[in-house]
Amino acid sequence: MEEPGVDIWVRNIRRRDNTLTADEEGAMRGVLSELIEVPADRDVVREHDRQRHSHLLLEGWAGRYITLADGRRQIVGLHVPGDFVDLHSFPLQVMDHSVATFTPCRIAMAPHERLRVVTASHPHVARLLWLSTLIDAAILRQWLVGSGKRTALEQTAHLFCELYVRLELTGRAEQGRFAFPLSQSEVADCLGISAVHANRVFQELRSTETLSWRGRQVEIRNWDALTTIAEFDPTYLNLFDIPR
């Protein structure tokens, strides 16, 4: 599939393993079937669904979330172009969470049947797809550490360090700046804190000139300060070379 978003996906993989052959890359691309466009704030996948396709995000922002009966919502993952939002629905039987768009998204479908065929014939590709779900899990561990043991300020700093590195990888962030479409209360649902408290944390980061966020645009004004607050160690993102 000829499509810039797909190139980002391949590039992301290569940043984790540069021994991918041209044949293997072709096989990976061949996994994708049609393209769909999804408006903002729509569920792409719902809890308890049995999927027959996985979804590769080519453009836009999406997130995984779990809702409790009384409406409390925890966002358990954030996705940017080049990410599979639900590759795990291939080996897994039933979705244990939902996936929704935050912005209009362009998505490529990966039929499970094609994934089955490709992973059987190309073990190296299989391992790379597995790896990509393991990086999701490593991110999840950091979020858990943040929620459990970091203060709201440290945790927020850590999230923005992570997002910067991930976006820089895809060419969607540079010089400390990137477009960030979530609302404060959506970020609060990532962090497991209230929207009011999130707001106060952002004021703190802004007043110390560490990070500013105005009108869907984030600017990291002091990377060293931010990583120090966050105690950020990008090992978990499993990259060869770390930007900055």
Place this chain on the structure above:
Amino acid sequence: MEEPGVDIWVRNIRRRDNTLTADEEGAMRGVLSELIEVPADRDVVREHDRQRHSHLLLEGWAGRYITLADGRRQIVGLHVPGDFVDLHSFPLQVMDHSVATFTPCRIAMAPHERLRVVTASHPHVARLLWLSTLIDAAILRQWLVGSGKRTALEQTAHLFCELYVRLELTGRAEQGRFAFPLSQSEVADCLGISAVHANRVFQELRSTETLSWRGRQVEIRNWDALTTIAEFDPTYLNLFDIPR
């Protein structure tokens, strides 16, 4: 390898996918090489290690954890017999967390080289190994929801529901009872709360006759009450039939 712990592993896999052939089962067993014994409170794997083996837990309790510079520790996973404690170290390059024993443990080593060979020749086995790391991730998501959105009581109840189901699977829990070797402050490090507060939560569960925990022995005295408090839905454990 002839060893009861290995049977539990195979049984756990079969509870997720009962189409495993005898040949595939043999291949899976062949992945294991030597057995090691590890005393309590030892690191099996350390953050930043590059592993050449994964570790299958046959006997004992272990956990994954991440430590911050000032000593705050978050436990990011708990493991019982039949669990791989670090299967993800096969596709992943570098460990982003450590793994330690809580009790003396018997462990079977799975050389990555053997995993590479078996997953290449047996795609179905590869998918099942992948699946097992995805279940770890699903558990992680529930822990994140617990830490972020559930109250300490709900979260604690949820953890014990989860442990009961997982242990029941391995024959290590029945009639609401199981041996549980962690200290209260270790549980607190799982939940992301203080040991003092954990203690008060246990008193609450005990006084309502929901769950009692005395001397390394847990007894769930009212499963319905516990699952109601926890809002427990075992879908994420990806089982065919759920005990109880």
Place this chain on the structure above:
DNA sequence: CGCTGCGTTGAGACTACTCAATATCCGTGG
């Protein structure tokens, strides 16, 4: 039989929460 680790209790402090009001931004239609 005295450590030592673990569990329990109390008190006071603090982080983060809820509720509620107000301000600001942005898109839309008049």
Place this chain on the structure above:
DNA sequence: CCACGGATATTGAGTAGTCTCAACGCAGCG
């Protein structure tokens, strides 16, 4: 081009949940 409505961000005030510190009891173990 401006007025309006709705969503988002900000502020204030009071509160609930959880934390820290510190002391004490108890049990197992050397």
